[in-house]
Amino acid sequence: MISKIMLKLLFLALFFGGFQMSAQETKFEGDPDASFEIARNLAFNQQRKQAQDTLLFILTTYPNYHDIRSFLATTYSWDGDYKKARKEFNYVLEKDIENKTTWIAAIKNELWGDLPFAALEMTNNALKIFPKDTELLYLKASAQENSNNTLEALSTIQLLLDTNPEDQKAKDYKANLNNGLSQNAIGITSSVDLYSDVFDPMQYHALMYRRQTKYGSIIGRVNFNRRFNENGVQYEVDLYPKITKGLYAYVNFGIASTFLFPDIKYGAELFKSLPKSFEISLGFRTLKYNTTTNIYTGSLGWYTGNSYLSFRPYFTPGVTGTSISGTFTYRKYRSDADNYLGVAVSMGFSPEINQFAIDENAAKFVALEAQRINLGYYFTSSNKQNAWGTQLAVTHQEIIFDQGNFFWIYSLVLSWELKFK
Template sequence: MMSTLTKKRCGNFKKIYIILITSLFSGSFQMIGQEKAYKGDPDVSFKTARDLAFNNKRKQAQDTLLHILTKYPDYHDVREFLASTYAWDGNNLKARAEFKYILSKTHTIKTTWVAAIKNEIWGDFPFQALKLSKKALTVFPNDIEILELQNKVQETTMISALTAGGVQTSSSKIVNNEAIEKTESNIENKVRNNTIGIISEIDFYSEIYDPMIYSSLKYARQTKYGSVIAKVNTNSSYDDFGTQFEVDLYPKIAKGMYAYLNFGVSDSSLFPDYRYGVELFKSLPKGFEVSLGFRGLQYDSTTMIYTGSVTWYNGNDYWSIRPYFTPGDNGLSSSATLTYRKYRNDADNYFGINAGFGISPELNQNYYFANDDRIVNLKSQKINAGYYFSTNNKQNAWGAQAGIIHQEIPFDQGNYFWITTITLSWDIRFR
């Protein structure tokens, strides 16, 4: 057996061995760290990095720029150029972080503001770009270049019905220059002109009716002439199930002007036999947009609905009011809805709320019964709220909405029931 003294000696040798190994590795890591520490002339290295970037060697350029920043973290020209190379590569969130660092240190470098705004535009984050442009103008009031960027992005934030199909569009082209020859094609590769989406709504009635379920499956495509959306709608109500086929077109007419065209067909009593609609939209100064149009719903006879809208885009805020007027044998029926949205980075990310009164046959098709009586003069008040968001690459977008309606009973006017609605949606985009 090993003596106690021998065991102690073995233990001491083990301790010494561990100390030597630890010291050896520690020294090696220190030497490696010393080898990686920047020791050169930052100006010379910066010029080298620029030459690399302009010769399509962006990764090597970024490594050099990062190396410089390990010793000179506040060399803002270096960090700004690094951020720009990230933006050229489509890494807009990494670029944003670098620009944010510079602007947290100083607000007086105009080129940083301009590059940061362009990065948000290129990344298709128009509302973020608008926010930055407004901040930049507090530092550089009435600056022509920044004002032009603000005007461009203000137009982009006016989210027209052309995007109603959830089709992603590139908000801006990047100016060509020798440094970023491939950037425009990179941006085009990110744009997804096709969308498949599904939306489903369930209505719970406080009395009389069982829950009703409405769903819609769509395919949308963005073309140079505007958006095209094909939909298959289903409705499960009154122990019946119906299907409707529908097409929406949003053709561009001229700058700041486009139209809405609609046609649908169904052989179910839960939908009109035919539906059609036309509406013209026109942009106005100061972020306003107006529209005017009509809808037709054909059952045994045709109901005409006249509508329009006034919309105001104020930065990240969206306000819109839309009335409906329906002539009938009992006079003119009217309803209206007020919508507010608070956008974040882009059209896919926002909180929305809308409130309204009255019934429109276009929005309340379930109030058409077997005898085809059109009940459009019922009293009704509603409010709902929703939240919509997307993934960073904008390939997927989701939405959730909940609301409540205080509705006059169709066959017992003067008495009311409550309707609770829940709506979920999902879009997936692809090239």
């Protein structure tokens, strides 16, 4: 890899050696291949503007050097300037319609520019020239999926697999498409909390059904809790309505007739996507026992590569003042959103996080000290239909009726989910 200092020196050499400049015009008279190589190195070393200037200079003398123009278009696409990239790609394809590399780059430009129908039209035209080409079929399936034609995408990827049955990338993509077509899911979650002092082990179980609709997902849940030698059931529903592109909501409602759960719980939150892969939210939760506890919350999340980081604070007014707590979460994704390793670190007591840890009185005295770390691992079967998860958590928490003293809570959570059409 050429160092950045060397690249700058080579770039200066192009101006003072390879280019002949006059007051009236600028004309490239150097070695186009050598200059192209320098421009590529500049582009791959985050010096895209210098690379683009170099490529444009070469094209003043060699306008039909298609590899250079196609690479220039690709750098525009990397920068998000899809319109400018499209112009250069079209120039090349009009003169060299059998340039498959340019077809592929041009189609990706349309996909990155969120124009899946344009990308689909291009793949159909390219496949007339390169029938059953693996890369083009894969891009066609991507365009069909992005234009909400998942069944057609599945047919396309199957055509690819008929020709190349051992294509692992295509097999994984087919599994993901089938997973997307599975609009229903049922699941079971079981957990146990072991206390170092005061309390006997406590159990929590849930049976879940989820339905994915074009308006968002709906989740129904029956929660069972065993604490203090008592059993209790709660019925709960979660909604994730889509409002518009980049904007969706979370709505929750639950009821119960046992002191182990709030009599009524409800909440809502609004999520908004931001530039640079950030997401922000703002909402509340309400727990109604004999008295009402309101929790105000929000989040700031960031997707970077295969990682996700978020911070969520909680503000809970109570009889002893307002409790402030927060959770930092990190996830490292693997093949998709159902396969990841996660860690969450919490500081402070919040009834939203700790609502199963003690009893209804915890909602009244929220200014307690607590620290918690939670490790989770989630994975799916090869066909993506079955999903499993496991969590291990350790909590150091102040005792509500003996403030100043603490106990440890050791938690184990296991979950399973089955997706089906």
